Amino acid sequence: MGKWGFVGLLYFLGSLVAMAKLTDLAEPPDWARLDSFQESISRQEFLTQLNEVYCPRQSWWFPWIEIEEHRARIRKKAGSDEWYDLHFLESNKSVTQSSPSFQISGSKILIDPGHIGGEFSEMEGRHFAIGDENPVKEGELALSVALKLKSELEKKGAVVSLSRKENQPVTQLRPKDFKELAVTWFSRMEWLQKLPSEEISKRIKKREELYFYRVSEILARSDKIKKIKPDLILCIHLNAAPWPDPEKKSLVERNDYHVLVNGCYMGGEIAYDDQRFEMVWRLLNRWENAERFIAEHISKAFAIKTGLPAFAYKGPNALKIGEVEGVWARNLLANRIYEAPVVFLEPYIANSAVVYQRIQLGDYENRKIINGEKRASLVREYVDAVLIGLEQASRQK
Ligand SMILES: [Zn+2]
Secondary structure, three states: OOHHHHHHHHHHHHHHHHHOOOOOOOOOOOHHHHHHHOOOOEHHHHHHHHHHHHOOOHHHHOOOEEEOOOEEEEEOOOOOOOEEEEEOEOOOOOOOOOOOOOOOOOOEEEEEEOOOOHHHOOOOOOEEOOOOOOOEEHHHHHHHHHHHHHHHHHHOOOEEEEOOOOOOOOOOOOHHHHHHHHHHHHHHOHHHOOOOHHHHHHHHHHHHHHHHHHHHHHHHHHHHHHHHOOOEEEEEOOEOOOOOOOOOOOOEOOOOEEEEEEOOOOHHHHOOHHHHHHHHHHHHHOHHHHHHHHHHHHHHHHHHHHOOOEOOOOOOOOEEOOOOOOEEEEOOHHHHHOOOOEEEEEEOEOOEHHHHHHHHOOOOOOOEEEOOEEEOOHHHHHHHHHHHHHHHHHHOO
16 A cells, blocks of 8 residues: 555545534434344334334435345444444234333323523523513423423322423533534534624524523433433423514414424434434334324313314424324424433414413413403413323323
8 A cells, every 4th residue: 555545544534533423412322222123123114114204205314224125224424334234123023013002100201391491581582571571481381381290190190200390401501611612613604704703703602502501401301311211201392483573572363282203304414423323213112102192192182172273384394293183293302312202292372462361360270261261271271281181091092
């Protein structure tokens, strides 16, 4: 080998390492974790789950997963030629697939109140106020729902934990800890380099905050969850609609609900080594069966309890799952990295006229007349709907 050949080889090896692609703050995946799933799934089932839940366009997964007759080959690292070989269960052998079942009593349920709330609600963009009325903070509403739901589920014999118990972050890190990462991120954004320096500092600051309240916070919760090992995770959120005019906030009319399971990894997402791993990991754990089962029951309960229509996505970032209205798959950080079946709840449009009015009334006993109708408080209605959904799921044999 000549001198240049050697240098060329080093350069080539270096570029392979450099091209491994990870989501910000993610660790390189440990592909050996898939070893326990060798010969556990048939080619047919693997392909069906891939195409109908996890990655609906073949052009999205084609560069990363090769399906052969007896094995799937999954590219371990972007830009490299290392593959993980997953051997299929031979088609003449079959696993007895038990249909999903659920019992509230005895289940280990983790409730994850979305966002942080408190002094962080404005930073995380989950805060709005109309005039000098009480601001609406999604994180705080989610915690109120979570606390009430926890006590109701415990009465029914579930073992319930919360990912957070206050309107405070779980992560110990703060935006300033992500200065370097944010600067590196900015340096990659070539089209932003010409902005005025004031604008550049603003963008970098926003990025530091995002690393804190979203990425680092969800990673911290995920670490907690790994120790608890729940059977089911319920992520509690309220949806919001874009403001018609962000300068002059006026409430919207749209009001609806939807429920998410994990799936619909898009081409740009599956290109990340960690996201590709998580997708295959969730597929092999067959968490989607459990997620869909619970999501469908809760979705039906939302329809009945709230009287709202189901929301329907239009873009490529979400995929309709099953026949029950309102159940969709999306790839979000929380429902991807939390290691258990995750059902992500998005009822109500917080900035709709009716919901806003109900939020302003706070939590109350019994019923109050709203728009000529007697209604429980929004928090109670939310909790009741989830309870009904879980009870229906428990009843199904
Ligand atoms: Zn939310």
